[in-house]
Amino acid sequence: MEATFKILETSRNIYLKFLEGYTLEQLNKIPEGFSNNLIWNIGHIVVSQQGLIYRLSGLPVNVSDEMTEKYKNGSRPDGKTTQEEVDEIKHLLIVLAQQTKADFEAGKFQHYTEYQTKTGFHLANFKDAMEFSNYHEGIHLGMMMNIRKFL
Incomplete structure (x- = not known):
C-alpha cells in the first residue's frame, strides 16, 4: 500500500498546484465544449474519494452533505x-x-461493501478502492490539462 499512498500524495500535490496557479475566475470558467471546470474536477475527486473509501467501508465521510451534493457524480458546476x-x-x-493514510495505519478500514463503478x-x-480512486484522480487530471488550454 506504500506505493498507493505515494501516488495519492503526488496526485494531490499536482491538484494543489492548479489551485495555487489559477485565479478564482479561471478556476470557475467552463470553456466552450466542456461540461465542467477546474474547481469542479478538484471538488469532485475529494468527494469521490470519500465515498469510495469511507462510505463504502461503513465509516463517516469527512466532507459535508452540501459539498457532496455539489461535486458528486453527475453534478455540474x-x-x-x-x-x-x-x-x-x-x-x-x-x-x-493524510487522514486516509492515518486511518489505514490505525486499522480503521475493516469492512468494505463491494461496488461496481x-x-x-x-x-x-x-x-x-484506493487503487481505483487514484486511477479516477488521474482521469480528472487529464480533463483539467485539457481545460487549462482554454483559459
Whole structure:
C-alpha cells in the first residue's frame, strides 16, 4: 500500500498546484465544449474519494452533505464557486489524503461493501478502492490539462 499512498500524495500535490496557479475566475470558467471546470474536477475527486473509501467501508465521510451534493457524480458546476469554497477544497485536498493514510495505519478500514463503478470496475475491498480512486484522480487530471488550454 506504500506505493498507493505515494501516488495519492503526488496526485494531490499536482491538484494543489492548479489551485495555487489559477485565479478564482479561471478556476470557475467552463470553456466552450466542456461540461465542467477546474474547481469542479478538484471538488469532485475529494468527494469521490470519500465515498469510495469511507462510505463504502461503513465509516463517516469527512466532507459535508452540501459539498457532496455539489461535486458528486453527475453534478455540474454553476461557475460561481467562492474563494471561501476554494480555500476549503484546498485544505481538504491535502488533509483528507493524510487522514486516509492515518486511518489505514490505525486499522480503521475493516469492512468494505463491494461496488461496481459506472465504468465497469469491480471494487471488492479497501485496496481496490484506493487503487481505483487514484486511477479516477488521474482521469480528472487529464480533463483539467485539457481545460487549462482554454483559459
